[in-house]
Amino acid sequence: xxxxxxxxxxxxxxxxxxxxxxxxxxxxxxxxxxxxxxxxxxxxxxxxxxxxxxxxxxxxxxxxxxxxxxxxxxxxxxxxxxxxxxxxxxxxxxxxxxxxxxxxxxxxxxxxxxxxxxxxxxxxxxxxxxxxxxxxxxxxxxxxxxxxxxxxxxxxxxxxxxxxxxxxxxxxxxxxxxxxxxxxxxxxxxxxxxxxxxxxxxxxxxxxxxxxxxxxxxxxxxxxxxxxxxxxxxxxxxxxxxxxxxxxxxxxxxxxxxxxxxxxxxxxxxxxxxxxxxxxxxxxxxxxxxxxxxxxxxxxxxxxxxxxxxxxxxxxxxxxxxxxxxxxxxxxxxxxxxxxxxxxxxxxxxxxxxxxxxxxxxxxxxxxxxxxxxxxxxxxxxxxxxxxxxxxxxxxxxxxxxxxxxxxxxxxxxxxxxxxxxxxxxxxxxxxxxxxxxxxxxxxxxxxxxxxxxxxxxxxxxxxxxxxxxxxxxxxxxxxxxxxxxxxxxxxx
Numbered sequence: 001x002x003x004x005x006x007x008x009x010x011x012x013x014x015x016x017x018x019x020x021x022x023x024x025x026x027x028x029x030x031x032x033x034x035x036x037x038x039x040x041x042x043x044x045x046x047x048x049x050x051x052x053x054x055x056x057x058x059x060x061x062x063x064x065x066x067x068x069x070x071x072x073x074x075x076x077x078x079x080x081x082x083x084x085x086x087x088x089x090x091x092x093x094x095x096x097x098x099x100x101x102x103x104x105x106x107x108x109x110x111x112x113x114x115x116x117x118x119x120x121x122x123x124x125x126x127x128x129x130x131x132x133x134x135x136x137x138x139x140x141x142x143x144x145x146x147x148x149x150x151x152x153x154x155x156x157x158x159x160x161x162x163x164x165x166x167x168x169x170x171x172x173x174x175x176x177x178x179x180x181x182x183x184x185x186x187x188x189x190x191x192x193x194x195x196x197x198x199x200x201x202x203x204x205x206x207x208x209x210x211x212x213x214x215x216x217x218x219x220x221x222x223x224x225x226x227x228x229x230x231x232x233x234x235x236x237x238x239x240x241x242x243x244x245x246x247x248x249x250x251x252x253x254x255x256x257x258x259x260x261x262x263x264x265x266x267x268x269x270x271x272x273x274x275x276x277x278x279x280x281x282x283x284x285x286x287x288x289x290x291x292x293x294x295x296x297x298x299x300x301x302x303x304x305x306x307x308x309x310x311x312x313x314x315x316x317x318x319x320x321x322x323x324x325x326x327x328x329x330x331x332x333x334x335x336x337x338x339x340x341x342x343x344x345x346x347x348x349x350x351x352x353x354x355x356x357x358x359x360x361x362x363x364x365x366x367x368x369x370x371x372x373x374x375x376x377x378x379x380x381x382x383x384x385x386x387x388x389x390x391x392x393x394x395x396x397x398x399x400x401x402x403x404x405x406x407x408x409x410x411x412x413x414x415x416x417x418x419x420x421x422x423x424x425x426x427x428x429x430x431x432x433x434x435x436x437x438x439x440x441x442x443x444x445x446x447x448x449x450x451x452x453x454x455x456x457x458x459x460x461x462x463x464x465x466x467x468x469x470x471x472x473x474x475x476x477x478x479x480x481x482x483x484x485x486x487x488x489x490x491x492x493x
Contacts, residue, residue: 030058033065033091046234048241050076057086064092071107078241079115079248084108089132097139104132104148115251121159128152140185140226146175153193162202169195180223184282187221196290206298213292222314223282232276238269262374270371278364283314287325305330319391320363321356323398340444344405352398357391357416385419393417397427406436413472427472434458434468460484 037056045051057068068086075082084107092100108127113120129151136144150171157164173191180186197211243266247257262270287310295302310325328349336342366384369377396414403409413427431437438458441451461468462482472481479486 030060030065033058037067044230044233046230046237048076048234048237058091061090064090067091067101071110076241077245077248079244079251081113082111083113084110096137096142098135098137098142098144101134101136104134105130106132115248116159118160121157123155123157126152126154128154140177140179140183142179144177146173148173160203162200162205164198164200166198167196168193182225183227184223184225187224189217189219191217208297209295211294212290215288215290217286217288219284219286221281221284225280228276228280231272232280235269235273235276239266239273242266267372267374271368274364274368274371278361283312283316285312286310301334303330303332303334304328315360318360319356320358320360321354323352323354326351340446344440344447346402346404348401348403350399350401352400354396354398354414355394356396357394358387359391362387362390388417389419389422391417400429404437405433405440407431407433415474423474424476425474428469429472430467430469431457431461432467434461435466460486 034054034056037058038051038054041051041055055069059066067089070086071082072084073082074080087106089101089104094100106127108125108130110125111122113122127150131149132147134144134146148171151169153168153171155166171191171193173189175187175189177185177187193215195213196215197209199207199209201207242263243260250257287308289306289308291306293304293307306327306329308325308327312323314321328346330347331345333345336345366380366387370380394414394416397412400409400411409429409431411427411429413425415423415425417423434454434457438451438454441447441454458468460481461470470481473479477487
């Protein structure tokens with residue numbers, strides 16, 4: 001379902017590339033501007049990509065330039081072929097060294113095909129209307145922006161294993177690159193779409209479709225270091241392109257693609273990739289919200305008023321901290337709509353799991369050694385355990401909320417891992433309306449199987465008014481609930 005965001009990806013890629021090399025500066029003539037853009041792209045993509053002499057064509061036009069970037073043709077020996085008209089724009093230099101890019105036109109239709117073991121796969125993009133603009137400061141001294149409005153977005157992928165078609169009536173994207181300290185930039189993106197739909201024909205599964213009346217993306221990259229992007233891109237290409245070329249040659253010869261093997265050159269590239277990625281950003285976050293969602297598939301139909309997914313990562317004190325967020329509102333199901341269980345579908349579910357504690361620099365050092373040795377260093381496993389032990393690794397659930405008919409559950413907790421056999425943790429869980437849920441289990445036939453479990457939970461909990469509370473602890477192999485030892489009920493006891 002990420003296809004709807006692709007209208008903003010050219011702007012995001014352009015922003016990541018800001019400041020990588022010289023960038024386009026004020027040019028007196030078209031050949032000079034072409035040369036600067038050539039050097040800029042060559043610095044970004046590295047020697048594995050043959051740009052030709054004129055990857056960007058510049059033509060003087062009024063007080064600016066008309067730009068065209070041809071993209072059609074094969075990508076080396078990778079088996080990937082691009083078909084589409086050149087990407088175009090008009091560029092005008094400003095007195096303060098910035099550039100305005102107007103009338104940016106992405107190729108439509110744009111087709112990308114690639115050889116796969118089972119046949120050729122194709123991805124095609126069509127945009128009915130485009131209105132794209134950007135203001136770029138190559139020096140990163142001031143804010144740069146990208147604004148895009150796409151009408152009639154359509155992306156279709158076809159291959160031996162199935163077909164997927166994603167459409168959106170409108171996609172509006174705004175991206176900002178704000179300079180911060182030490183030549184870094186904060187990148188923020190917002191994107192929204194109306195009338196989003198995705199239909200997939202999956203081999204051995206059948207037709208699966210999802211639609212949403214509205215969708216929104218909010219994303220950010222914190223303290224991005226543009227200078228680290230070229231070595232990262234070079235390293236990725238040094239690993240990926242030889243593997244793709246080998247697989248493409250085998251497929252063209254009618255053979256099965258060989259098992260990937262890492263050459264010494266590829267291992268060196270992996271080390272460079274780890275080094276470049278280590279200081280690329282200070283953190284990132286993304287949240288997607290879909291509203292008025294409908295799903296259809298072989299297992300039945302369903303609906304949601306809203307669904308949210310989010311991820312974030314940072315290392316504010318040098319220790320990694322990863323978070324996820326999942327939220328569901330207004331769950332409905334056609335299969336249960338006329339049955340007694342419909343009343344117990346949750347109206348709201350929210351989960352925010354967290355992973356934190358390990359030292360980021362030690363993880364990077366371990367990944368670097370693994371890349372350099374192909375994972376064959378016998379000390380990697382013990383060193384990984386030492387990183388967890390010294391953390392310690394913390395696995396938490398910051399929020400848990402769910403309702404089931406008359407009952408509402410909330411909770412939070414954390415587990416700390418010091419080693420394979422050194423685990424401790426605690427959790428606080430409470431349910432309001434448990435008595436009403438037990439009463440329903442006694443009177444609704446389809447809920448009766450749940451009655452013994454609900455009564456047991458009620459018995460080990462403590463009651464505070466209409467709320468039942470469980471304070472759970474696990475320390476030194478001992479499990480307690482509200483102070484009562486429950487260890488004998490653990491698996492294996």
